[in-house]
Amino acid sequence: MTRQEALPLRCAVVAFALTAVLLQVVAVPRLAAGAADAYPEVAYLASPYVTVIGAAVVAFEVALLAAWQLVSASVVNRSAARGSTGWANTAAVSLGVMAVLCAGVFAHAGFIEHIGGPAMLFGLLIFLALVPVAFALRYGVLGWLEEEHSVG
Numbered sequence: 001m002t003r004q005e006a007l008p009l010r011c012a013v014v015a016f017a018l019t020a021v022l023l024q025v026v027a028v029p030r031l032a033a034g035a036a037d038a039y040p041e042v043a044y045l046a047s048p049y050v051t052v053i054g055a056a057v058v059a060f061e062v063a064l065l066a067a068w069q070l071v072s073a074s075v076v077n078r079s080a081a082r083g084s085t086g087w088a089n090t091a092a093v094s095l096g097v098m099a100v101l102c103a104g105v106f107a108h109a110g111f112i113e114h115i116g117g118p119a120m121l122f123g124l125l126i127f128l129a130l131v132p133v134a135f136a137l138r139y140g141v142l143g144w145l146e147e148e149h150s151v152g
């Protein structure tokens with residue numbers, strides 16, 4: 001991969017990272033505070049949910065760091081076996097952790113606290129589906145890197 005080909009990928013990683021930080025620092029706490037004001041009967045859930053979602057966003061940010069490293073490895077033409085496998089594993093595990101944390105919030109809200117209705121079930125199913133997708137993505141990225149290095 002050339003530097004020109006890597007530039008859009010790096011821009012996307014930076015855009016996702018900035019969005020994640022804004023969600024983590026501004027949007028999620030504000031939404032939780034608003035929901036706590038609107039629904040005082042479940043206001044005690046705001047703090048733990050913000051904490052868990054914050055941890056999920058950190059896991060997503062780690063996956064973004066791994067994606068940056070994978071793009072960099074492809075640009076400098078390093079061997080896929082010399083470090084890319086570790087970064088691909090890091091990305092997959094981080095996305096899996098993020099998905100499990102978010103699924104836990106949806107499961108707790110929907111099945112234990114009985115709030116949110118069908119949206120909680122759909123959120124749970126979406127995040128549980130992301131776990132195998134993360135690991136399939138790992139194999140796809142490693143295959144692409146090996147192909148990239150064998151051709152180039």
